Amino acid sequence: MSSTGKPTLEVCFSPALLHLYNTKNAVVVIIDVFRATSTIAAALHNGAKCVIPVASVEECIQLGTEIDNSITAGERDGKVAAGLQHGNSPLEYHPEFIKDKTLVLTTTNGTRLLHMVKDAAVIITGSFLNLSAVCNFLAGQNKNVLLGCASWKDRFNLEDTLFAGAVVNRMQEKFNINCDSARAANHLYKASGGNDFISFLRDSSHYNRLSAFGLEHDMAYCCTPDLHPVVPILKGRELVVHY
Amino acid sequence: MSSTGKPTLEVCFSPALLHLYNTKNAVVVIIDVFRATSTIAAALHNGAKCVIPVASVEECIQLGTEIDNSITAGERDGKVAAGLQHGNSPLEYHPEFIKDKTLVLTTTNGTRLLHMVKDAAVIITGSFLNLSAVCNFLAGQNKNVLLGCASWKDRFNLEDTLFAGAVVNRMQEKFNINCDSARAANHLYKASGGNDFISFLRDSSHYNRLSAFGLEHDMAYCCTPDLHPVVPILKGRELVVHY
Numbered sequence: 001m002s003s004t005g006k007p008t009l010e011v012c013f014s015p016a017l018l019h020l021y022n023t024k025n026a027v028v029v030i031i032d033v034f035r036a037t038s039t040i041a042a043a044l045h046n047g048a049k050c051v052i053p054v055a056s057v058e059e060c061i062q063l064g065t066e067i068d069n070s071i072t073a074g075e076r077d078g079k080v081a082a083g084l085q086h087g088n089s090p091l092e093y094h095p096e097f098i099k100d101k102t103l104v105l106t107t108t109n110g111t112r113l114l115h116m117v118k119d120a121a122v123i124i125t126g127s128f129l130n131l132s133a134v135c136n137f138l139a140g141q142n143k144n145v146l147l148g149c150a151s152w153k154d155r156f157n158l159e160d161t162l163f164a165g166a167v168v169n170r171m172q173e174k175f176n177i178n179c180d181s182a183r184a185a186n187h188l189y190k191a192s193g194g195n196d197f198i199s200f201l202r203d204s205s206h207y208n209r210l211s212a213f214g215l216e217h218d219m220a221y222c223c224t225p226d227l228h229p230v231v232p233i234l235k236g237r238e239l240v241v242h243y
Numbered sequence: 244m245s246s247t248g249k250p251t252l253e254v255c256f257s258p259a260l261l262h263l264y265n266t267k268n269a270v271v272v273i274i275d276v277f278r279a280t281s282t283i284a285a286a287l288h289n290g291a292k293c294v295i296p297v298a299s300v301e302e303c304i305q306l307g308t309e310i311d312n313s314i315t316a317g318e319r320d321g322k323v324a325a326g327l328q329h330g331n332s333p334l335e336y337h338p339e340f341i342k343d344k345t346l347v348l349t350t351t352n353g354t355r356l357l358h359m360v361k362d363a364a365v366i367i368t369g370s371f372l373n374l375s376a377v378c379n380f381l382a383g384q385n386k387n388v389l390l391g392c393a394s395w396k397d398r399f400n401l402e403d404t405l406f407a408g409a410v411v412n413r414m415q416e417k418f419n420i421n422c423d424s425a426r427a428a429n430h431l432y433k434a435s436g437g438n439d440f441i442s443f444l445r446d447s448s449h450y451n452r453l454s455a456f457g458l459e460h461d462m463a464y465c466c467t468p469d470l471h472p473v474v475p476i477l478k479g480r481e482l483v484v485h486y
Contacts, residue, residue, distance in 0.1 A: 013256065013399060014260060016259055016260055016263075017257060017259055017260070017397065017398070017399075020259075020396070020397055020398055153263070154260065154263055155260070155263055155423070155424070156256060156260075156423050156424045156427065157423045158423040158426060158427060161423075161427065178448055178451065179448065180398070180399055180400045180401040180404075180447055180448050180449075181398070181399045183401055183446060183447065184399065184401060184404065184427065184431060187430070187431055187434045188427060188430055188431075190434065191430045191433065191434050203426060204423055204426065205421055205422065205423050206423075208421065
């Protein structure tokens, strides 16, 4: 808690900066808009039993063999990784396909950050697809919050920061914000106009990279607020829907 | 050089992220707006022979005893550090006082970043006080550029980023920019309106911290563009005026 009596809200731009923040007893929101946390929101909202995020393709294959009714998924360089069944697009996980299944998902940046956070009270995942659900959850916790951007290989990225800014903007009355990263994220959010996120993100490194794989439609989907209004929360190794 | 034929321009938000950037043969601009690189510009423009940035108070005292006609300066917690003669305000170093003297200056964030950069072709320092001089220098180098924000104890800060954004905004036609940090800095610069920097920075961590020491006037001075149009360039251990 801060001296104002309100809990604090901070933003961490990169896993390489995580050590600067106190996550003890805090709520940590893992943000990997393109596309891990978008896919997690979509899969869980569409009925997946849970999502298990793992760091390596090998671990993904191994868990896939151990868990009944599971799907292994993940991409490397824009293609389904060798040995896995599905990709990293939220559009793949429609209800008929994913209902009651366990999605074992390997991603690089988002999973790494999620596994780095050790002492938080709660870890959830955030994306535009579940923006309002995340905000409502945070408003009800009365705990310090860290918005953790997965970034790209530790480099600051615009899309995760824009989402963090959307949260800061909605939460600023309820939290004490004395964090320049949070202020900057909020400035970016306001600069975006607050609704047409994909247009704002067209001039960004990740948009350029994923466009080369033909993923423009995927990214536009990931930038649509509140299509999948669930709060994925980490229980042990599983992300499940918070009720 | 990038594939466009133009050199690249990138922004590093924190010394803790410096390892992600290739500084070999690049021009690196060290940015510590509040207040090291502002004071360096003021002292050199007002006639100092050179500025020697050092990391510790002890080293500052030692060099002060070794170098004729030198001044030792530096602050800790907003006060002149014990054993030193002067503080960290650009307003202290007027021409009558500083002319032909060597300023041995200890600062924490800016000096540390400056000493971390090992393989750059050129290291200069930047602040609003020498904004146009820095931009003109960069435009004439035909080298990749990294704008290095000193930050605050490795945490992203708004004032160094705003200055970086001012440089990005002026340089964007001359450089290839595929760096989300640079894009974000430019968005912040545009959000500031591009002239009243101090008003934009009043809601920032460093402004809050330094205001508690009564340094509002100092910070307003540091936010005034082009009062001290010199390019401080590192030669050995000395920052001198580039001609």
